[in-house]
Amino acid sequence: SLLIYWSSPTTAQVSVEAVLPHVAEGSNVLLLVHNLREIPRVFYWYKGENVDNSNEITRFITSTSEITTGPAYSGRETIYPNGSLLFQNVTQNDTGAYTLQMLMQSYDYMKVSVQFHVHPLLPKPSITSNNSNPMEGEDSVALMCEPETKNTTYLWRRNGQSLSEDNRLKLSEDNRTLTLLSVVRTDTGPYECETQNPVSTSRSDPFTLNITYGPDVPIISPSNTHFHLRTNLSLSCQAASNPPAQYYWFVNGEIQSSSQELFIPNITTNNSGSYTCFVYNSVTGLNKTTVKNITVLEPVTAPSIQVSNTTVKELDSVSLTCSSNDTGIAIRWLFNGQSLGLTDRMKLSLDNSTLSIDPVRREDSGKYQCEVSNPVSSERSDPIQLDIIDLGPSDNSPNKVDEVAYTVLNINGQTPKPPTSASPSPRSTETVYSEVKKQ
Secondary structure: OOEEOOOOOOHHHEEEEOOEEEOOOOOOOOEEEEOOOOOOOOOEEEEEOOOOOOHHEEEEEEEOOEEEEOOOOOOOOOOOOOOEEEEEEOOHOEEEEEEEEEEEOOOOOOEEEEEEEEEEEOOOOEEEEEOOOOOOOOOOEEEEEEOOOOOHHHEEEEEEEOOOOOOOOEEEEOEEEEEEOOOOHHHOEEEEEEEEOEEEEOOOOOOOOOEEOOOOEEEEEOOOOOOOOOOOEEEEEEEEOOOOOOEEEEEEEEEOOOOOOEEEOOOHHHHHEEEEEEEEOOOOOOOEEEEEEEEEEOOOOOOEEEEEOOOEOOOOEEEEEEEOOOOOOEEEEOOOOEEEEOOOOEEOOOOOOEEOOOOOOOHHHHEEEEEEEOEEEEEEOEEEEEEOOOOOOOOOOOOOOOOOEEEEEEHHHHOOOOOOOOOOOOOOOOOOOOEEEEE
């Protein structure tokens, strides 16, 4: 920024520029004079905006090129014949205003002021926390960006993304302190703080919060609840927790193992029961359990089909029964190797063991099987061939011709006689009916 003062309106175009107005400590700054229309008799430079002998840095007499230094001279300033002033190796104490006064040829005085700012090169910041092991849902955490420096902008990032205030995230007035209210596990980070001033930028190393949480409700795998007799039972328990949870297995209420895995070889039906995974976090003091009820089953045996007759007349009825020695089974029926689609002529018993067809049709001919299953195995019966006999045409068929006998019935007891030439044809008409009788 420039502050310019005049003592003569004819020299209004003269100005001084700081190159650069914002510089890092240890840099050089040139106060450059512009638009000088005439060579003054003397250039005077002062520290501050007031012309005072105690603030004089240096002067330059143009007629003799004589340079004189004043009380404010530090040994790092150099004045040039055009009145410009160079500062070398500037410090923060050099920040401020400087005034150039010129004694013109008319013996009038003119002065121009200019400012520049010296900023420190920012050190690499670091993040500190007031709570090294906050607990999820219980604690709040304040993160501080160190060190504190003047005229510095503080920025925060989490997982590489800029942070701004929300319901659980608060920033101090200068942004140097970031407060997380009621932390959750996703607040782990990493966090970075960045410091900025007009001449430098610096970023901290990533900082990660160690948030304690859990355990969550444990998950037992596999999800199966039924297992095959004489196989190995291998169960695993997993629960999200920081630090990692301690695991315990209970079978029917008795402790079985103090590890995350439970292994029982060659299981029998005696291994059926209640399996409990108990998890405990020693830091949060919390615990959770999950219970799985396990049943060990024998594999089913092949069933058989019972039917009274495998050859059935069309329109008759038939019943097929699936026989099995196993209990707790499901039964389904198959027709020609495919799952049987029931028609309105078919009915199943409540337990699906008996299939009734009434009446049977020719399309019901084929191979029938039943399949029994439990949660660990399934078996099919041997196929039964059901044949449907075609009845052929019925007695009422319009195409059948019955043998009949024909009898001539004489009405009024008259027997027809052949006509003779002597007797004319009678005037009356005789009607003859024929009676047809089935023999």
